[in-house]
Amino acid sequence: MSFFKKQLDTLSKFWSVGYFLGLRQIVRGSIWINLLIISIMTLTFLSLVVIPGILVGLTEGSFEQNREYLTGDLYLTTLPDEETIVNSQDIVRVLDSLPEVENYSVRYKIGSTVEAGYINRDDFTEEAESLSVSAFVIDPEQEEATTGLSEFLIEGEMLSSDRSGEVLIGSTLLQKYSNFSDLFEPLVNVEVGRPVKITLQGEVEDDFQREQQLLDGNNDPGQTSEFIVAGIIDSKVGELSSSIFITEQDYRRIAQQRSLQAQEIVVKHNGRFTDEQFKDIALSYGFGRYAKVQTATEAIPKFLADVQQTFGFLGNIIGFVGIIVSSITVFIVIYINALTRRKFIGILKGIGISEGAIEFAYSIQSLFYAVFGIGLGLVILYGLLVPFFVQNPIDFPFSDGILVAELIPTLTRALILVVITMIAGFLPARIIVRQNTLDSILQR
Amino acid sequence: MITVKNLTKTYTNGEIVTPVLKGIDMDIKHGEFIAIMGKSGAGKSTLLYQISLLDKPTEGTINVNGIDILNLSETERTQFRLKRLGYIFQDYALVPELTAEENVAIPLLMQGIDSNKAKGKARHIIDSIDMVGKYTNRPNQLSGGQQQRISIARAIVQEPEILFADEPTANLDSASSEQVIELMRDLHKKGQTIVMVTHEPEYTKYCDRIIYLEDGKIVSHDYKIST
Structure with a gap:
């Protein structure tokens, strides 16, 4: 053997x-x-x-x-040296024609100042109750279809294109919801249905308005308008809870903004592709020449x-x-x-x-x-x-x-x-x- | 068949040295039925363990059918025990999870015999020791005497050259002890070589020879005529 x-x-x-x-x-x-x-x-x-x-x-x-409510599957943002996504409207037209796209939302993101409690303010020696925040300018119906923003409403109702002069405010900015009161002074006198003043950054053409802003202690130039608080947004996506949301029509009206170049386009595909495959499709249409194109994974905030x-x-x-x-x-x-x-x-x-x-x-x-x-x-x-x-x-x-x-x-x-x-x-x-x-x- | 020369066994525990076997010389012939007797502590079980390859002596030689068993490797010793030796322990030593037939069959399985054949042979042996129908009983479902008979069946199933029994009746009542001794006598009659340690003189009646140990030495060999 x-x-x-x-x-x-x-x-x-x-x-x-x-x-x-x-x-x-x-x-x-x-x-x-x-x-x-x-x-x-x-x-x-x-x-x-x-x-x-x-x-x-x-x-x-x-x-x-982040993917569901902020960046989508594909996140188009401005190129490093640009302030807007160049040719936003061309991108939107392509997105409309692509069968792979389920929904998309075009966003304008600008700096703003929110002021509250000014109606009952009687001591003008004290600083105004205001905060500098990011403002998301959105098409409410488009945003709702893409990210379901209204899911995060804890008070009030969603914006609508049929109404004007309304704003959604992130809960982090408000004292009654905020956990960050050590970092900044949150707003106190904000209630759904009550007005707040919002200044959208940009050039001010009205001298009287600019003078009034300076009197109010607002050193940032911009167009100020009064908005009614439509609702409060509370999300664990920090960027949503610490921003305000207004409609595109209001933005164009107040800021006299005629440019159609957006800062962000959030796209969701129909689920038959990986994000990487979908990105390749977007790049094949030349999106990369006008915008920074990232998958949800690539767009994760660094922290x-x-x-x-x-x-x-x-x-x-x-x-x-x-x-x-x-x-x-x-x-x-x-x-x-x-x-x-x-x-x-x-x-x-x-x-x-x-x-x-x-x-x-x-x-x-x-x-x-x-x-x-x-x-x-x-x-x-x-x-x-x-x-x-x-x-x-x-x-x-x-x-x-x-x-x-x-x-x-x-x-x-x-x-x-x-x-x-x-x-x-x-x-x-x-x-x-x-x-x-x-x-x-x-x-x- | 077995030749033992100058066998000594000393246990050492730290500085305490205890000599148990002191120069044993003995021969066991083929077909003999031998009893090893002596007082408690005389070294009779120790002697059995040395010649049955369960332990290694400190000095001396043990030759079984021309093989110096002290030169075997551990694997060879295990093989030797499996194929050529059989053991009956005082407390039966059956594996509790195995049935009677499985306990008997396991040495055959270890030899590579097919499971069905092994169980068939095990049943045949169990029948031969008057335990028909107890094949699937587990040890805890058998009396002490029945367990010891199954233990004997396990020891003889592979037809060993030598059967070693260490006080096989010590834990049994007199009736069961008698049955076990009768069974061993029957095996002896068929030519089985048996070496048994016992301290009960009445169970040495069928032995050919009784070796008396005292303080680790053989003091006498009594030759008897078996009845």
């Missing part, structure tokens, strides 16, 4: 006797011990995927909100990208620590299990059962515990936890945290855990099996 055939024959005996012993020890062993070990495996697996998954989900939730990277790193560290802890746990559990059966391991060796077969029996048990524990963990993860967090996201200050458990990384972690478990199960069995046969039988 050749060397290899002999080795194969030995392995085959190890396998058949190991399987015979291992299977019976599982099936006929204590159901409570089996349940305990499987529970430990399940919890170990969940700790490996849930904690990093929530950390990643925290930034993922923020990223998804969010940094947080995402940091949390991803933390998630990996926690995962790594989890694997170390789980391997030690499995080692201890299997070691105790093998230790309590030391006498029988000795007897099996005594009657001529090879060490390899006994080690194989314990490896099979470890595999069983790993597969069932992880299987149960996967059922809990995808059947319970992921849907639960989708329905009940964790309320973090800057995002609705979800549990991210992508299939491939999760299965990779499961596979790593199976391998680690088998090694951690094999080692203690080997330690016990290698002990003196007679000492094992006599338990000394």
